[in-house]
Amino acid sequence: MAQELTPAAADTIVVSLLNPSGAPAGAAHLVAKLDHLVHGLRVSGHLSELSADQVKNIIWALHDAGHLRSASPVAPEGVSPTYDQDGLISIHNADFLEEPRFVAAYARGIAAAGCDYNFRWRVHVGLWAASHASKLAGDFVECGVNRGFMSSAMMQYLDWNQLSRRFFLLDTFRGLDERFIADEEKAIGRSAASFGYAECFEEARKNFAEFHNVFLIRGPIPLTLPDVDSEQVCYLHLDMNCAPPEVAALEYFWEKLVPGAVVLLDDYGAPGHGFQKTSMDRVARERGQQILTLPTCQGLLIKE
Ligand SMILES: C[S@@+](CC[C@H](N)C(=O)[O-])C[C@H]1O[C@@H](n2cnc3c(N)ncnc32)[C@H](O)[C@@H]1O
Structure with a gap:
């Protein structure tokens, strides 16, 4: 021995x-x-x-x-992690995981995507952001929708059809557009084929059919931004996995964001997304604001 x-x-x-x-x-x-x-x-x-x-x-x-659930390097002896997925292990309170309203919203997200991305804490943040925004005036916008995991979960959570709000959902519905990937991103291998996004417009259309006042805008951002018929935005979710369209969207909507509007940046702190982060930091800094890095890898900004 x-x-x-x-x-x-x-x-x-x-x-x-x-x-x-x-x-x-x-x-x-x-x-x-x-x-x-x-x-x-x-x-x-x-x-x-x-x-x-x-x-x-x-x-x-x-x-x-499966041993880290009962014995994690982040947990003091005798304390079990409360959360362990999507690159985040925590011993802190995660009671939201059991809340029926959260569980139903997350299940609606899975139904939209056709699979579980196992990113419950990110969705928890998104639902909080959407609830916050629903108390303000204005429209909801998501740039980078795919089959609609996050936005379907949100609409389920907010009981969307009772809200009388508009939701603009922008995507190519077929992946990244080579013209709008930065050289810095191409240098680390990002391309139109990255992440393996397949054509999904019809699936998205069917998925959102049950919700009122939802507008699917198909095409590459930034070209489609003027198609968003809104002067007031209370919620902006950016999730395109490349910097140029995210920067263009944040700059385009900035003046339309109502005071207190929430901007949620997916993958802001994720590995391999450094150029997205520094680009978004610059846009915020030029406007006198700072983005909050969340442990989920999302970035959060409340428009002042
Ligand atoms: C991570 S997925 C979005 C996931 C989605 N938010 C969800 O909750 O399921 C990224 C999406 O961004 C879209 N995308 C990437 N670049 C784009 C661009 N320049 N214009 C429009 N959509 C783009 C892709 O087609 C893809 O569907």
Whole structure:
């Protein structure tokens, strides 16, 4: 057993955990061995010899095995994480996950997209933003709609047909437009084919058919921005995975945003979206405002 208490032994166990070939009992045995190994390395003072990659592998192997829900590196001993998805692990209160109104709204989002993106805290933020906006005058706008996960969840949450509001939904409904991807983004591999977006206009149209006063505007932003027949906007959601159309939309709508209007930026702090973040920071800064970075990777701005 003493032979096992080396950092190198961690690799063997982790590889087995990531590629479980045996019966569940075999996996449980490996988990127990890993636990023993880490404990042994700790008490013998060798834990710090694990490389950064080994530590990452161990964490991901445990995560894959579902163990981080009960034993997370962010949680003090005896405290279980309350949330663990979409790059965010937290021990803080997440009671919203159980609220029937949230659960119904999230389920409506899944129905729209045809799958679960597992990003409940992001949707929680979006629903809060939409509720806030619904108390102001003005229209709702989303740039980057796809099949409508977030906006369908919001409309369900707000009981949209009772609100008498207008919702403008802008998208190519077929992915990014090469002409509106920045050179800085192309340099890191962003292209019209990125993220694998497929044609989805008909699906989106059917999805939103139950909601009143919804206007689907098809085509590339910025070219379609003048098609939004609105002078007052209380909610703006930008989710296009590239900077130029997001910058153009924020600049275009800025003067139309009513005081207190909410601007929600998806992927603002996400890895691989750095140029989006610095571009949006610049637009906000030029207007004397600052974007709040949320731990969900979203950015939030309230128009002053
Ligand atoms: C991340 S998805 C949007 C997801 C959506 N908000 C949801 O909740 O399901 C990004 C969308 O941005 C759209 N898009 C990217 N660049 C665009 C552009 N220049 N003009 C219009 N739509 C664009 C893509 O077609 C894609 O549907």
